[in-house]
Amino acid sequence: xxxxxxxxxxxxxxxxxxxxxxxxxxxxxxxxxxxxxxxxxxxxxxxxxxxxxxxxxxxxxxxxxxxxxxxxxxxxxxxxxxxxxxxxxxxxxxxxxxxxxxxxxxxxxxxxxxxxxxxxxxxxxxxxxxxxxxxxxxxxxxxxxxxxxxxxxxxxxxxxxxxxxxxxxxxxxxxxxxxxxxxxxxxxxxxxxxxxxxxxxxxxxxxxxxxxxxxxxxxxxxxxxxxxxxxxxxxxxxxxxxxxxxxxxxxxxxx
Amino acid sequence: xxxxxxxxxxxxxxxxxxxxxxxxxxxxxxxxxxxxxxxxxxxxxxxxxxxxxxxxxxxxxxxxxxxxxxxxxxxxxxxxxxxxxxxxxxxxxxxxxxxxxxxxxxxxxxxxxxxxxxxxxxxxxxxxxxxxxxxxxxxxxxxxxxxxxxxxxxxxxxxxxxxxxxxxxxxxxxxxxxxxxxxxxxxxxxxxxxxxxxxxxxxxxxxxxxxxxxxxxxxxxxxxxxxxxxxxxxxxxxxxxxxxxxxxxxxxxxxxxxxxxxxxxxxxxxxxxxxxxxxxxxxxxxxxxxxxxxxxxxxxxxxxxxxxxxxxxxxxxxxxxxxxxxxxxxxxxxxxxxxxxxxxxxxxxxxxxxxxxxxxxxxxxxxxxxxxxxxxxxxxxxxxxxxxxxxxxxxxxxxxxxxxxxxxxxxxxxxxxxxxxxxxxxxxxxxxxxxxxxxxxxxxxxxxxx
Amino acid sequence: xxxxxxxxxxxxxxxxxxxxxxxxxxxxxxxxxxxxxxxxxxxxxxxxxxxxxxxxxxxxxxxxxxxxxxxxxxxxxxxxxxxxxxxxxxxxxxxxxxxxxxxxx
Numbered sequence: 001x002x003x004x005x006x007x008x009x010x011x012x013x014x015x016x017x018x019x020x021x022x023x024x025x026x027x028x029x030x031x032x033x034x035x036x037x038x039x040x041x042x043x044x045x046x047x048x049x050x051x052x053x054x055x056x057x058x059x060x061x062x063x064x065x066x067x068x069x070x071x072x073x074x075x076x077x078x079x080x081x082x083x084x085x086x087x088x089x090x091x092x093x094x095x096x097x098x099x100x101x102x103x104x105x106x107x108x109x110x111x112x113x114x115x116x117x118x119x120x121x122x123x124x125x126x127x128x129x130x131x132x133x134x135x136x137x138x139x140x141x142x143x144x145x146x147x148x149x150x151x152x153x154x155x156x157x158x159x160x161x162x163x164x165x166x167x168x169x170x171x172x173x174x175x176x177x178x179x180x181x182x183x184x185x186x187x188x189x190x191x192x193x194x195x196x197x198x199x200x201x202x203x204x205x206x207x208x209x210x211x212x213x214x215x216x217x218x219x220x221x222x223x224x225x226x227x228x229x230x231x232x233x234x235x236x237x238x239x240x241x242x243x244x245x246x247x248x249x250x251x252x253x254x255x
Numbered sequence: 256x257x258x259x260x261x262x263x264x265x266x267x268x269x270x271x272x273x274x275x276x277x278x279x280x281x282x283x284x285x286x287x288x289x290x291x292x293x294x295x296x297x298x299x300x301x302x303x304x305x306x307x308x309x310x311x312x313x314x315x316x317x318x319x320x321x322x323x324x325x326x327x328x329x330x331x332x333x334x335x336x337x338x339x340x341x342x343x344x345x346x347x348x349x350x351x352x353x354x355x356x357x358x359x360x361x362x363x364x365x366x367x368x369x370x371x372x373x374x375x376x377x378x379x380x381x382x383x384x385x386x387x388x389x390x391x392x393x394x395x396x397x398x399x400x401x402x403x404x405x406x407x408x409x410x411x412x413x414x415x416x417x418x419x420x421x422x423x424x425x426x427x428x429x430x431x432x433x434x435x436x437x438x439x440x441x442x443x444x445x446x447x448x449x450x451x452x453x454x455x456x457x458x459x460x461x462x463x464x465x466x467x468x469x470x471x472x473x474x475x476x477x478x479x480x481x482x483x484x485x486x487x488x489x490x491x492x493x494x495x496x497x498x499x500x501x502x503x504x505x506x507x508x509x510x511x512x513x514x515x516x517x518x519x520x521x522x523x524x525x526x527x528x529x530x531x532x533x534x535x536x537x538x539x540x541x542x543x544x545x546x547x548x549x550x551x552x553x554x555x556x557x558x559x560x561x562x563x564x565x566x567x568x569x570x571x572x573x574x575x576x577x578x579x580x581x582x583x584x585x586x587x588x589x590x591x592x593x594x595x596x597x598x599x600x601x602x603x604x605x606x607x608x609x610x611x612x613x614x615x616x617x618x619x620x621x622x623x624x625x626x627x628x629x630x631x632x633x634x635x636x637x638x639x640x641x642x643x644x645x646x647x648x649x650x651x652x653x654x655x656x657x658x659x660x661x662x663x664x665x666x667x668x669x670x671x672x673x674x675x676x677x678x679x680x681x682x683x684x685x686x687x688x689x690x691x692x693x694x695x696x697x698x699x700x701x702x703x704x705x
Numbered sequence: 706x707x708x709x710x711x712x713x714x715x716x717x718x719x720x721x722x723x724x725x726x727x728x729x730x731x732x733x734x735x736x737x738x739x740x741x742x743x744x745x746x747x748x749x750x751x752x753x754x755x756x757x758x759x760x761x762x763x764x765x766x767x768x769x770x771x772x773x774x775x776x777x778x779x780x781x782x783x784x785x786x787x788x789x790x791x792x793x794x795x796x797x798x799x800x801x802x803x804x805x806x807x808x809x810x
Contacts, residue, residue, distance in 0.1 A: 225388030
């Protein structure tokens with residue numbers, strides 16, 4: 001239990017952070033010898049950032065391709081984001097955050113719980129929808145490998161155990177809060193013994209460990225990929241010190 | 256399924272400067288080259304890592320839709336490289352193997368690469384529909400480059416590369432033949448207009464170096480005639496170069512060093528002739544290669560670089576055009592719409608030249624490829640080419656009665672007549688955009704001057 | 706590499722059936738290629754096209770522009786296709802013993 005409560009969380013967080021930073025750094029440190037601009041975006045850096053941001057916030061290319069996929073994918077990502085924010089705020093303020101908006105103590109706890117439940121349900125349903133699509137749509141099924149299911153199953157474990165905790169009298173928010181706060185400041189606080197919490201926490205750790213080695217790296221990869229497509233084209237005449245990129249293969253140009 | 260595509264023989268591959276690999280040398284060389292490529296191409300690394308297999312691109316791919324072959328779905332096609340990449344270059348793939356989609360090189364690997372990387376037209380429609388920006392063409396082009404590093408080159412590509420080495424153009428037109436053709440075309444224009452419209456060859460000191468497609472001097476003569484008339488009307492100082500009579504750059508599509516070598520032909524000709532502006536003619540991927548790769552391959556360069564359609568659109572006000580009584584549909588070549596930033600220009604030109612312009616749907620950035628893109632023009636591939644052209648054919652059929660299909664790209668011009676004939680439109684007239692400029696131009700009311 | 710039997714003589718052709726060594730070309734080969742191309746009878750019109758292509762190739766080392774071929778022989782493109790069902794590039798050039806035109810054609 002010592003390993004589970006006091007080593008694994010740090011190890012998982014470290015693997016996640018170091019893994020993602022390394023992976024992203026690894027992409028960005030490689031050259032782009034030949035631009036692969038698909039669309040020219042007028043208006044410089046800011047306009048290009050806006051084009052990438054629009055894609056990554058609203059998923060318009062999914063919308064144009066497949067509205068159902070767009071809906072489930074967007075809801076899946078958006079609800080996950082809200083869940084993450086909700087966890088941070090809800091745990092940090094012990095579900096009292098809505099008191100700052102004038103709610104009573106009880107009302108704040110109720111609101112916090114209701115919102116968590118709602119968003120958690122949306123997340124779970126969205127996950128189930130994309131899982132169903134992956135298994136039932138023959139074209140998607142054909143391109144899916146074990147890792148595509150594994151990522152979804154891990155996320156579903158996290159979501160389902162999280163939702164179930166809402167209905168467990170055993171799980172005490174204050175206890176969880178103390179434990180997590182202890183982890184944050186490197187001071188050991190007792191690990192809650194509620195088994196649902198332990199399942200949820202284990203699933204999250206597994207997900208973090210798996211993350212940098214899986215397709216989930218699209219968390220940062222999406223920014224890198226989309227930016228490549230809106231790179232500004234070279235200008236001619238080339239500025240005097242303009243670049244000459246190395247050939248793709250090291251032995252250089254042959255006659 | 257094994258591709259009917261013919262490969263060049265070892266000695267022919269050597270003739271274009273590539274080194275064929277012996278059977279047992281293939282795997283190690285492929286892995287070494289793949290490792291190099293993933294180091295030198297950010298796009299390849301990020302695209303092999305991030306695809307989430309959402310499947311949004313599958314039904315957007317004309318190759319998959321036309322052939323119905325599951326391995327032509329963009330993610331499946333990329334997986335042919337991805338599994339090898341996972342197996343050898345990722346920790347998870349090395350440790351966990353197939354669970355992560357990792358698979359090693361086997362007897363089928365290269366056949367599958369040759370088959371499916373050459374059934375991708377490199378049209379990049381999948382990239383437009385990918386929320387993560389995965390451009391499968393980066394993977395399949397990289398795959399073709401890798402195959403060429405093993406000496407596995409389609410015979411068609413090898414012949415073109417050899418012609419380029421000898422003559423600077425895909426067709427292998429030597430200078431005396433070019434001069435004869437130019438003289439013939441000048442006579443034709445004199446007959447038609449009564450004016451001495453010239454096609455200057457190798458004229459040093461010209462402001463503009465025009466780079467045509469060599470097919471303009473075989474099948475698509477109306478394109479070069481339209482261009483010559485336009486320059487005449489504008490009183491432009493221009494020339495073509497017998498050393499680089501080719502806008503196409505097939506190297507982009509099969510071998511990196513071949514791409515660079517041809518790009519430098521353009522630079523060298525521009526410098527020798529003292530041209531201040533290089534204008535690329537009607538060729539889709541050639542425009543992509545010139546616009547996006549010149550800096551890397553030949554940079555820094557001192558000339559401006561434009562496409563003839565952009566140049567024409569900017570000069571429309573100075574051309575005396577009378578609208579032809581025609582219903583014309585515009586086909587957006589992939590590389591104009593998804594790499595070349597030439598979407599409005601052909602439309603503006605056509606609106607000035609014809610009475611009715613019809614849009615195919617979908618169009619612009621979402622245009623479907625003609626099915627010949629990336630040089631899949633081999634005769635032995637005809638059956639597959641017709642399947643690749645199926646979506647385009649459906650679009651054209653849906654446009655109703657049209658008098659002319661404007662396709663400003665030599666590959667499209669070579670491919671679309673086969674597609675049209677096969678799908679029940681044998682009489683459809685197909686040609687370039689500049690062809691119509693030439694026909695719509697009232698040469699006796701030309702404004703002159705630049 | 707494949708061979709075509711022309712009256713007992715083996716003539717080397719490429720995968721598309723074009724003659725490998727244009728110098729070996731002769732009228733016997735034309736008759737043999739014609740049968741393979743589905744041209745049943747070689748008329749004067751066929752020979753006119755073939756001889757024009759042959760002469761141009763000897764002078765310039767390549768096939769003439771299609772439009773020039775039409776103009777010089779007096780046949781429109783439709784007529785050329787009637788004479789050579791595979792067309793001027795793949796049909797007529799093959800019979801005339803030219804290498805296959807390649808590139809975006």
